[in-house]
Amino acid sequence: MAIAAIPIAFLAVFFLLPIGGMLQRGFFTDGALDLSAFGDTLSSPRILRLIWLTVAQAAVASVLSVLLGVPVAYCLYRLRLPGSGLLRAIVAMPFVLPTVVVGVAFRSLLNEAGPLGFLGLDGTWIAIILGLIFFNISLVARTVGSSWQGLDSRAEESAAALGASPMTVFRTITLPALRPAIVSSASVVFLFCSTAFGVVLTMGGLQYGTIETEIYLQTAHFLDLKTAAVLSVLQLVVVLGLLAFIGRWRRGVAPNPTVRVVRRRPRRSEWPVLTVLVIVLAFLLTPILALVVRSLQRGGQWTLQNYVALADEDSNPALLAPVTQALRASLIIAANATVIAVLLGVLVAFVLSRASATRGGRRATKVFDAVFMLPLGVSSVTVGYGFYITLNNPPLDLRTSSVLIPIAQATVALPLVVRTLTPALQQIDDRLRQAAMMLGAPYYRALMTVDVAVIWRPLLAAAGFAMAVSMGEFGATAFLARSDNPTLPVVIFRLISRPDAESFGMAMAASVVLTVVTVVIMGLVERLRVSTVGTF
Amino acid sequence: MSKQRAAVAGLVVIAGAASLTACGVDSGAGDDDSKTITVMSHDSWGAPDELIEQFEEESGYTVKVQTAGDAGEVANKLILTADSPTADVIYGIDNTYGMRVVNANVIEPYVASTATDEAKELALPGAEDQLTAIDYGDVCLNVDDAWFAEHDIDPPTSLDDLIDPKYKDLFVTPAASTSSPGLAFLLATIAQYGEDGWQDYWTKLMDNGAKLTSGWSDAYSVDFSGGEGKGARPIVLSYASSPPFTIPEGESEPTTSAVLNTCFRQIEYAGVIAGTDNAEGAEAFIDFLADTPFQESIPDTMFMYPASGAALPELWAEHAPLATDPLSVDPKEIEANRDTWLKEWADVTAG
Numbered sequence: 054m055a056i057a058a059i060p061i062a063f064l065a066v067f068f069l070l071p072i073g074g075m076l077q078r079g080f081f082t083d084g085a086l087d088l089s090a091f092g093d094t095l096s097s098p099r100i101l102r103l104i105w106l107t108v109a110q111a112a113v114a115s116v117l118s119v120l121l122g123v124p125v126a127y128c129l130y131r132l133r134l135p136g137s138g139l140l141r142a143i144v145a146m147p148f149v150l151p152t153v154v155v156g157v158a159f160r161s162l163l164n165e166a167g168p169l170g171f172l173g174l175d176g177t178w179i180a181i182i183l184g185l186i187f188f189n190i191s192l193v194a195r196t197v198g199s200s201w202q203g204l205d206s207r208a209e210e211s212a213a214a215l216g217a218s219p220m221t222v223f224r225t226i227t228l229p230a231l232r233p234a235i236v237s238s239a240s241v242v243f244l245f246c247s248t249a250f251g252v253v254l255t256m257g258g259l260q261y262g263t264i265e266t267e268i269y270l271q272t273a274h275f276l277d278l279k280t281a282a283v284l285s286v287l288q289l290v291v292v293l294g295l296l297a298f299i300g301r302w303r304r305g306v307a308p309n310p311t312v313r314v315v316r317r318r319p320r321r322s323e324w325p326v327l328t329v330l331v332i333v334l335a336f337l338l339t340p341i342l343a344l345v346v347r348s349l350q351r352g353g354q355w356t357l358q359n360y361v362a363l364a365d366e367d368s369n370p371a372l373l374a375p376v377t378q379a380l381r382a383s384l385i386i387a388a389n390a391t392v393i394a395v396l397l398g399v400l401v402a403f404v405l406s407r408a409s410a411t412r413g414g415r416r417a418t419k420v421f422d423a424v425f426m427l428p429l430g431v432s433s434v435t436v437g438y439g440f441y442i443t444l445n446n447p448p449l450d451l452r453t454s455s456v457l458i459p460i461a462q463a464t465v466a467l468p469l470v471v472r473t474l475t476p477a478l479q480q481i482d483d484r485l486r487q488a489a490m491m492l493g494a495p496y497y498r499a500l501m502t503v504d505v506a507v508i509w510r511p512l513l514a515a516a517g518f519a520m521a522v523s524m525g526e527f528g529a530t531a532f533l534a535r536s537d538n539p540t541l542p543v544v545i546f547r548l549i550s551r552p553d554a555e556s557f558g559m560a561m562a563a564s565v566v567l568t569v570v571t572v573v574i575m576g577l578v579e580r581l582r583v584s585t586v587g588t589f
Numbered sequence: 590m591s592k593q594r595a596a597v598a599g600l601v602v603i604a605g606a607a608s609l610t611a612c613g614v615d616s617g618a619g620d621d622d623s624k625t626i627t628v629m630s631h632d633s634w635g636a637p638d639e640l641i642e643q644f645e646e647e648s649g650y651t652v653k654v655q656t657a658g659d660a661g662e663v664a665n666k667l668i669l670t671a672d673s674p675t676a677d678v679i680y681g682i683d684n685t686y687g688m689r690v691v692n693a694n695v696i697e698p699y700v701a702s703t704a705t706d707e708a709k710e711l712a713l714p715g716a717e718d719q720l721t722a723i724d725y726g727d728v729c730l731n732v733d734d735a736w737f738a739e740h741d742i743d744p745p746t747s748l749d750d751l752i753d754p755k756y757k758d759l760f761v762t763p764a765a766s767t768s769s770p771g772l773a774f775l776l777a778t779i780a781q782y783g784e785d786g787w788q789d790y791w792t793k794l795m796d797n798g799a800k801l802t803s804g805w806s807d808a809y810s811v812d813f814s815g816g817e818g819k820g821a822r823p824i825v826l827s828y829a830s831s832p833p834f835t836i837p838e839g840e841s842e843p844t845t846s847a848v849l850n851t852c853f854r855q856i857e858y859a860g861v862i863a864g865t866d867n868a869e870g871a872e873a874f875i876d877f878l879a880d881t882p883f884q885e886s887i888p889d890t891m892f893m894y895p896a897s898g899a900a901l902p903e904l905w906a907e908h909a910p911l912a913t914d915p916l917s918v919d920p921k922e923i924e925a926n927r928d929t930w931l932k933e934w935a936d937v938t939a940g
Binding site: 078099156157160161164165166167170176254255260270272273274275276277347352353372438441442445452546547549550551552553554557558 | 633
């Protein structure tokens with residue numbers, strides 16, 4: 054299908070080409086293939102330890118995210134709780150916050166002199182796991198929640214009517230139905246955790262690392278592209294394996310948007326799940342609270358000065374423009390990233406929803422689908438540096454172009470858009486379009502009246518989610534050449550790297566502003582009530 | 590695939606492209622004409638707007654700045670893009686990574702016509718005609734004087750003190766493998782204890798409860814008790830220029846001070862990138878960096894000392910003295926051993 058060619062071309066140029074370039078530099082010396090680095094790298098005890106650490110960290114974090122995320126999903130998607138829209142936005146928030154900010158917030162709580170310093174967690178393995186859970190719990194909650202919401206409750210009700218205890222109902226009926234969603238979200242969490250970079254680096258000091266942090270060190274500091282290439286390939290193999298695994302389970306995941314569940318008030322016997330919800334909310338809000346408190350202080354005094362300074366042109370010699378301008382730049386760049394992600398996402402979702410009608414189509418779909426998930430699990434360091442060495446000839450010399458930043462962010466947001474739109478498009482009966490065309494409507498008209506009517510809501514929700522993700526995106530942006538018009542996360546990073554109280558306070562205030570903006574966007578997305586947004 | 594579908598897809602893409610340009614993302618590509626100077630620098634780049642504007646007005650060039658990580662990352666990106674550089678001029682290569690770029694032949698020989706004798710004395714040995722020294726700073730231990738007064742302990746005065754049990758669990762430093770000041774500190778210990786002695790020192794340092802963070806900002810603003818985070822540790826690795834920033838509002842004395850015989854001197858250079866299509870502009874920009882107006886702005890915007898010997902702000906003159914005899918390691922030696930040292934360092938500190 055020719056429509057598929059456009060997103061594939063996009064991915065080839067902005068993703069596969071840079072990776073290929075880096076691998077080529079790593080594996081070819083003077084034009085000859087040299088794979089000796091494989092043996093050297095894979096026999097190093099340090100690397101073997103890192104591989105083990107990567108897998109162990111990701112596994113523990115995924116299991117814990119599921120254990121905490123499933124009760125949260127139940128509370129937010131099956132129960133009628135006051136302010137559940139806001140609660141869902143709060144749970145979604147970490148997913149869109151930049152790691153720099155979260156790292157500092159966590160560490161100011163956990164360090165020896167911090168309010169939670171007595172726990173002795175700073176720089177430990179547990180701190181890394183906490184950071185990883187913080188970022189990924191929302192993914193489990195959304196994916197499992199939306200599947201749960203679409204679950205036909207009649208089977209559960211009959212079982213209960215026949216005398217099964219709530220636990221038995223859950224174990225024998227609900228859990229099997231949710232299993233695809235749980236496995237799928239757990240695997241995606243595993244994917245994210247095993248390629249985590251910023252969190253691991255800030256939270257773990259240097260005792261711990263992942264393959265990804267090692268790729269960063271080898272590339273950015275040692276310029277050892279051979280070792281980096283071996284590790285990238287290793288990561289790629291793991292990611293592909295995981296994607297194949299997820300693909301098998303995904304079939305059952307697509308929530309059924311036609312089932313309308315009535316959410317009911319919680320029963321008294323449900324206090325255990327509600328307790329988990331409260332604990333999770335407290336866990337997610339504590340670092341944010343720490344940020345707010347620190348943003349309101351300067352030199353130990355309570356003040357609003359940090360916020361006032363954000364709009365002041367001459368507030369900080371380190372900044373070339375007031376922080377409000379960076380916020381504007383972030384919004385513009387995120388808007389552009391959203392446009393790109395939504396346009397490509399529509400095309401991909403269109404292809405995915407049509408092709409799945411035939412058996413061969415389904416197989417092609419699975420491959421196509423996995424290809425667009427790849428950017429989520431592959432080393433952003435490799436891609437970032439790959440840009441430098443591959444996109445270096447006109448007309449594609451984009452390395453210093455500011456267009457590259459929205460493009461990089463769009464690549465990250467694309468899978469989320471696809472995941473949101475595809476189920477909506479799939480439920481449209483093609484006969485409706487055929488009927489419209491039979492009645493004389495041209496093809497575009499049939500699309501307008503049939504498809505657009507169904508997907509405008511998911512489309513808007515996906516756009517909002519993509520926007521929120523781009524607002525906080527730091528990883529890909531950080532590896533690109535930054536122009537003199539930096540985004541908010543980049544400015545926060547700059548301010549944090551200054552010794553004076555003023556810069557630090559401004560960084561905290563700017564982080565709070567960023568958090569508020571993303572929560573507002575997510576709140577608006579929630580109002581659209583599209584269950585598939587942000588799920589895997 | 591029908592023609593209609595293709596048409597729809599085409600329209601969608603065109604609309605997208607149009608909206609991109611409409612939404613104000615200015616394209617940086619195609620700026621490689623001879624009227625634009627593209628400057629590659631590290632993340633700490635900062636310069637007063639008026640100065641840049643004045644330079645643009647007088648020279649007729651437009652200046653574009655791209656930042657690319659810390660000193661080490663900048664050096665590596667420069668080498669990675671040797672075939673087709675993204676910028677015309679580089680600022681921020683330091684004496685710990687200088688020989689790496691010089692050996693990789695990515696720098697065109699040029700020295701600023703405005704360079705003072707003082708700046709020339711700071712030249713990178715072996716590359717005197719390729720790089721111009723722009724600024725420098727001393728990476729040293731900083732101590733929280735208030736904390737030590739309160740606990741009635743004398744603050745440490747040397748690297749040796751750090752392994753004294755008296756100072757157990759009081760020191761925090763960014764890691765040598767992930768941060769430039771961290772690497773400078775490792776080099777300070779190598780200068781002090783020699784190629785054979787530094788590993789032993791680091792073992793004792795770690796045994797004495799030294800804490801490592803991934804970056805300078807974490808160490809200074811989270812763990813250091815004299816920083817904004819009011820952390821638990823009163824000794825931090827920072828710069829000789831950090832103390833003036835700890836003067837409380839309405840007072841005149843800083844609450845911290847630098848330990849001047851623990852300093853490693855970091856010198857930052859600018860150079861013309863080999864293969865640039867605007868060598869003339871690059872040279873003009875380096876002249877501008879080495880000239881007095883820009884030199885005088887360096888302390889306020891980049892927290893470094895002007896290489897030219899230009900006048901310092903009053904606070905600096907008073908509260909940020911430099912080391913009289915900084916520790917140093919020959920840049921050629923650094924280049925030959927950096928990776929080995931870093932790997933050994935990682936082993937020693939992993940404990």
